[in-house]
Amino acid sequence: MIVGAATATLFLHASETHPLNSQIWSFTGLSRDVRPSPDLLPLAPWFALTLSGGALARRWPLSAGIPTPLAAVLAWPGRFSLVMYLGHQPVLICIMWLVVEQR
Structure with a gap:
């Protein structure tokens, strides 16, 4: 279907x-x-x-086996996507502020 x-x-x-x-x-x-x-x-x-x-x-x-450490690391951003989305914005704002202030 x-x-x-x-x-x-x-x-x-x-x-x-x-x-x-x-x-x-x-x-x-x-x-x-x-x-x-x-x-x-x-x-x-x-x-x-x-x-x-x-x-x-x-x-x-998916297989029901125990996930490998690499799979756990790769799954973390998907599991905590709001943290990733909201966390990158202050980082980018700080980087832009530093770039502008260095001029």
């Missing part, structure tokens, strides 16, 4: 006769009438990738 939804999403995005060809559907990325905007990221093509990832995760589940 997930693979079917991903395939349908990609097919609608690539089809010539487009059932969702309206300005109101432009945020999905399925419409051909998309206004150029620097902050527009169409939803549909990326949602197809998300659905494909879910299908792959169901097909090949």
